[in-house]
Amino acid sequence: MTEPAAASSQDASSTHPAERPVRAAEEEVAPVAVxxxxxxxxxxxxxxxxxxxxxxxxxxxxxxxxxVAGEEGAVLVSSAGTQPGSEINALSAEVLQDIGADITGETPTQLTPEAMREAGHVVLIGAEAEVPDLDGVEVERWEVDEPSARGITGRERMELVRDDIHLRVRELRDRLLG
Structure with a gap:
């Protein structure tokens, strides 16, 4: 019968934890995955x-x-309606042109479950639009300012709506790219 090998004085199982050698931090901490x-x-x-x-x-x-940020295409952007109209609201397009954005070439589009799945992230704007619950699709709702409820109409109303939406869009962009 052979004798068991003598335990090394460095063997962690044979020494009290306080007596174990201290290792360098890079040995104790797993590298962070990039x-x-x-x-x-x-x-x-x-x-x-x-x-x-x-x-x-x-x-x-x-x-x-x-x-403007040099990130064109960094987010795939689309829009749709639950009951689309026939044209872009002229005043909406006008107030966007004031800040350099152009939607005059856009056309209202019917919302489909496929478009929701392709995006994966749906933002409902206002209280009226409703969409089906779909697995894997995140839905959030923006209750945007409605200045007409305060008697503000016309161009001034649309500028306030634009500015409210713009603040929310910037926050969303940061979340999506963060």
Whole structure:
């Protein structure tokens, strides 16, 4: 019968924890994994009822802000309506042009479950639009300022709506790209 090998004085199982040698920090801490670069751009789908005003404004503002920042295409941006109208709201387009964003070439589009799944992130603008719950699709609602409830109409109303949406778009952009 052979004798068991003598335990080394360095063997951690044979010494009291206080007697174990202290190792360098790089030996004790696992290296932090470097996140893999994003292979796919995040996407967002803005939705309102008619897709002629607020959802088009949000999409136009996000595209504009990305382009100005040199990040064009960093977020895939689309918009749709639950009951789309026939054209873009002229005053919405006008107040966006004031800040350099252009939605005049856009056309209201019907919302589909496929568009929601492709985006993966849906922003409902206003209280009226409703969408189905779909697995894997994140939905958030923006209750935007409605100046007409305070008697503010026309261009002034639309500028206030634009500015409210613009603040929300900037925050969303930061979340999506953060």
């Amino acid at each position: 996140p893999a670069p994003r292979t796919e751009a995040p996407a967002v789908l803005f939705v309102c009822v008619k897709n002629g005003g607020k959802s088009q404004m949000a999409a136009g503002l996000l595209r504009h802000d990305l382009a």
